[in-house]
Amino acid sequence: MPGFLRPFDGLSPQGEKILVVVQLSGGNDGLNTLVPFRNDIYYKSRPNLAIHSSKVLRLNDEQGFNSILPEMADLYNRGMMTIVNNVGYDNPARSHFRAMDIWHSASGANQTLDTGWIGRYLDSSCLGCERAAQALFMDSAQILALKGKNRVGFSAGEIHKLNEAANTPRFQQLLKAKHAADHQELDFMYKTLASAVSTAGYLTETAGKFKSRSMYPTGYLSQQLKSTTELIAGGCYSRIYYTNLTGFDTHTNQLADQSIQLTQLSKALGVFIKDMEQIGRLDDVLVMVFSEFGRRVKENGSGTDHGTANQLYLIGKHLPKAGMFNAAPDLQKLDDVGDLIHTVDFRQVYIEVVEKWLQVNSSQIIAGSFPRLSLL
Amino acid sequence: MTDLQKINHLYRRGGFGLSPDQFLAFRKRSFAYGQDLFFEQASRVHFLTQIEVNTFLAKSQDQRNKERDSFLGRNVEAMPDTRIEWMNLMGNPDVSGLHEKMTLFWHGHFATHIRFAHSAVLQNNHIRKFALGNFGDLLRGMVKDPALLNYLNNNLNTRQRVNENFGRELLELFTLGIGNYTQKDIVEASRAFTGWGHHEHYQFFIDPYFHDSDSKIFLGQKGNFDGDDIVDILLKQKQTARFIAGKLYCFFVSPIENTAHIEYLTEIFFKNNFEILPVLKAMFSASWFFESQVVGNHIKSPIELIASIMRVFRLRFKDGTALFRLCEWLDQQLFFPPNVAGWPNGEAWISAASLFKRLNVSTYMANQVLPPPSGVLRPLGPLGTDISGINLGVTGDFQPVYTSFEKLKGTKQLSSLVEYLLPVLPPSPLPFSTTGTSSRDKLLINIFGLMGTPEYQLK
Numbered sequence: 001m002p003g004f005l006r007p008f009d010g011l012s013p014q015g016e017k018i019l020v021v022v023q024l025s026g027g028n029d030g031l032n033t034l035v036p037f038r039n040d041i042y043y044k045s046r047p048n049l050a051i052h053s054s055k056v057l058r059l060n061d062e063q064g065f066n067s068i069l070p071e072m073a074d075l076y077n078r079g080m081m082t083i084v085n086n087v088g089y090d091n092p093a094r095s096h097f098r099a100m101d102i103w104h105s106a107s108g109a110n111q112t113l114d115t116g117w118i119g120r121y122l123d124s125s126c127l128g129c130e131r132a133a134q135a136l137f138m139d140s141a142q143i144l145a146l147k148g149k150n151r152v153g154f155s156a157g158e159i160h161k162l163n164e165a166a167n168t169p170r171f172q173q174l175l176k177a178k179h180a181a182d183h184q185e186l187d188f189m190y191k192t193l194a195s196a197v198s199t200a201g202y203l204t205e206t207a208g209k210f211k212s213r214s215m216y217p218t219g220y221l222s223q224q225l226k227s228t229t230e231l232i233a234g235g236c237y238s239r240i241y242y243t244n245l246t247g248f249d250t251h252t253n254q255l256a257d258q259s260i261q262l263t264q265l266s267k268a269l270g271v272f273i274k275d276m277e278q279i280g281r282l283d284d285v286l287v288m289v290f291s292e293f294g295r296r297v298k299e300n301g302s303g304t305d306h307g308t309a310n311q312l313y314l315i316g317k318h319l320p321k322a323g324m325f326n327a328a329p330d331l332q333k334l335d336d337v338g339d340l341i342h343t344v345d346f347r348q349v350y351i352e353v354v355e356k357w358l359q360v361n362s363s364q365i366i367a368g369s370f371p372r373l374s375l376l
Numbered sequence: 377m378t379d380l381q382k383i384n385h386l387y388r389r390g391g392f393g394l395s396p397d398q399f400l401a402f403r404k405r406s407f408a409y410g411q412d413l414f415f416e417q418a419s420r421v422h423f424l425t426q427i428e429v430n431t432f433l434a435k436s437q438d439q440r441n442k443e444r445d446s447f448l449g450r451n452v453e454a455m456p457d458t459r460i461e462w463m464n465l466m467g468n469p470d471v472s473g474l475h476e477k478m479t480l481f482w483h484g485h486f487a488t489h490i491r492f493a494h495s496a497v498l499q500n501n502h503i504r505k506f507a508l509g510n511f512g513d514l515l516r517g518m519v520k521d522p523a524l525l526n527y528l529n530n531n532l533n534t535r536q537r538v539n540e541n542f543g544r545e546l547l548e549l550f551t552l553g554i555g556n557y558t559q560k561d562i563v564e565a566s567r568a569f570t571g572w573g574h575h576e577h578y579q580f581f582i583d584p585y586f587h588d589s590d591s592k593i594f595l596g597q598k599g600n601f602d603g604d605d606i607v608d609i610l611l612k613q614k615q616t617a618r619f620i621a622g623k624l625y626c627f628f629v630s631p632i633e634n635t636a637h638i639e640y641l642t643e644i645f646f647k648n649n650f651e652i653l654p655v656l657k658a659m660f661s662a663s664w665f666f667e668s669q670v671v672g673n674h675i676k677s678p679i680e681l682i683a684s685i686m687r688v689f690r691l692r693f694k695d696g697t698a699l700f701r702l703c704e705w706l707d708q709q710l711f712f713p714p715n716v717a718g719w720p721n722g723e724a725w726i727s728a729a730s731l732f733k734r735l736n737v738s739t740y741m742a743n744q745v746l747p748p749p750s751g752v753l754r755p756l757g758p759l760g761t762d763i764s765g766i767n768l769g770v771t772g773d774f775q776p777v778y779t780s781f782e783k784l785k786g787t788k789q790l791s792s793l794v795e796y797l798l799p800v801l802p803p804s805p806l807p808f809s810t811t812g813t814s815s816r817d818k819l820l821i822n823i824f825g826l827m828g829t830p831e832y833q834l835k
Contacts, residue, residue: 095544180801182668185673251541300532301532
């Protein structure tokens with residue numbers, strides 16, 4: 001039975017590190033995001049879908065952003081982005097659900113864990129500390145990544161309405177009531193209610209302290225990043241903000257569909273980073289952008305099939321390895337299905353983020369031993 | 377456990393709960409009587425009404441091409457009525473809860489996003505026909521179902537260019553479950569389904585030009601398999617029985633899997649050649665089904681919650697847009713599953729926001745029928761503003777509730793209501809008060825008060 005958040009108290013002090021995760025759900029096609037614009041195999045494999053080299057914002061001699069991502073290219077050129085190519089894991093799962101579970105739980109492909117890596121961070125980071133660290137899911141559902149054994153992150157969608165409802169008398173009475181013992185699911189609901197009250201009140205008040213006047217593009221990720229800005233600016237005591245953008249499962253009509261999602265991603269991240277600069281917290285923020293898998297090299301009609309390894313993006317002001325961290329995907333060396341072969345395990349990245357950014361020991365959070373990357 | 381408690385548990389889990397009159401009628405009956413009636417009712421199958429398409433189909437190809445957009449438009453416009461018809465079956469206490477719930481179970485299992493009423497009814501009526509019948513018959517029809525083939529991109533699956541989506545989900549989600557086949561099996565199964573498609577969103581056909589009739593190796597067997605052969609091979613696998621038995625167990629018994637119990641059901645399912653009814657009978661008779669850690673320890677999905685409220689007050693939806701908005705608000709829309717894996721079970725339905733809505737929903741629905749008399753509970757607050765302003769378009773009948781419970785007074789009425797509505801003890805003290813209200817208001821406050829608790833979210 002996971003425990004629940006205690007009331008937030010106090011402010012997140014200047015200098016405390018914050019992680020913002022941007023999850024691209026559905027399997028973002030990495031090859032059309034960061035285009036290998038000199039690679040013949042890429043162009044031969046994608047006669048309909050390849051991004052022409054004239055529509056690429058070149059980052060080096062091999063790879064460049066699809067031109068619908070100018071803000072991302074700008075961040076890269078300002079030394080504020082590290083791109084890790086070929087991130088994946090052994091025996092990759094091509095199922096959305098399985099792949100997402102693997103990324104959320106930081107498990108291997110042949111292993112199932114019922115807690116998430118951030119949940120375990122919440123569990124372990126508080127050993128001996130005065131105040132527990134917190135994590136917020138900026139979407140409204142539950143997510144495995146934020147579920148620990150003893151603590152779970154809070155789903156912060158719709159916090160204003162929640163806060164108003166929490167102050168009605170019937171609800172307050174319900175909270176004081178005793179409920180039937182030994183009923184796990186009932187217990188879960190009562191704890192959800194109790195945590196909702198204290199957390200919704202705190203979040204509403206905190207987010208209300210600052211209103212971003214920046215022009216975020218329309219879209220679901222934008223809303224989440226805007227709320228994240230307001231919470232950070234208000235001094236919210238959360239170390240992790242987990243955002244989610246869906247719509248990347250482009251089996252058909254990829255060019256149009258992916259471009260809508262990527263445009264929002266790039267614009268929203270651009271505004272978010274500007275906002276962080278403006279409120280003086282850019283030094284403290286690291287953004288990590290990932291998707292559960294990339295897509296197959298060879299196109300399939302107007303779309304692409306589920307693939308394997310993909311890029312992962314880190315964005316922030318203090319990146320010792322800003323730029324291209326490792327070599328571009330080797331399209332001559334694909335697996336037997338025709339998918340990219342990973343060269344970096346995603347857990348190596350998590351370990352870097354946990355140890356170097358969140359500054360806690362990763363042994364209780366990420367299982368297994370991996371070579372250190374020196375990424376952060 | 378008393379017989380009445382066991383009957384209540386069976387009807388809550390296997391259906392959407394009892395109506396007040398059914399509850400009273402079962403008070404003096406044995407569990408065996410209640411169980412017999414439960415299964416007997418399930419043999420009476422209801423079907424959804426198909427929209428008229430023959431006029432369109434009878435037209436020439438040219439004419440159809442010209443009219444296709446408006447034909448499909450009418451199909452889309454008919455979806456709200458299709459949803460209403462199904463919801464009103466689930467919420468009607470005179471209709472078998474088990475049959476409706478199995479239809480919902482298979483709809484989640486073969487999760488398909490469907491925009492066109494004709495395809496939706498076609499698929500749903502196929503599910504209705506075999507919901508408690510033979511899984512093989514169900515599966516053989518589903519792999520030819522136009523809506524499912526379309527949803528899983530099998531229209532793009534050709535021998536010239538294999539699309540694995542349909543093949544993968546067939547193995548991962550419909551039969552074997554993940555980890556029981558290789559990537560190669562996915563490709564080979566997909567090849568067998570190349571060229572399987574449909575005309576005009578309604579009619580199955582195999583296009584020989586796109587079908588790969590060469591030899592395939594699937595799960596260690598070799599042959600010039602087509603889709604039917606693949607299904608036959610899958611129906612020889614005990615793992616298929618195990619996977620389905622496991623899903624039934626999680627849906628009906630507990631989201632926490634119990635290997636021994638699932639294995640017990642697997643044996644029955646496999647031995648009975650994938651007949652579904654024997655598994656359900658075994659599951660709903662097993663001693664573990666009535667254990668205290670099972671009873672009342674499962675969370676209703678939003679559709680189950682709506683249906684269970686409907687059965688109390690004999691509510692019926694009249695307005696498709698209103699039903700759509702209500703379901704959107706609670707985050708479960710019939711024919712719009714969240715993804716190919718269907719809907720989750722249990723705790724995944726509960727977040728702080730969803731719980732608030734769920735505590736309010738009975739008051740909203742019933743208030744549409746019954747202008748609240750003074751003192752009757754108001755919704756919990758502004759979370760309701762999303763739907764409180766709209767007319768949900770429901771009708772209902774409160775008479776069975778009055779007839780059944782008004783003659784009981786004071787604590788007797790309350791304890792009877794608790795037993796009827798909640799699978800566990802209510803919160804203490806109760807979060808509402810009936811002091812100083814008329815007897816009818818007292819009854820209504822008690823009912824809505826109990827329905828507005830976390831306990832009522834359980835089944």
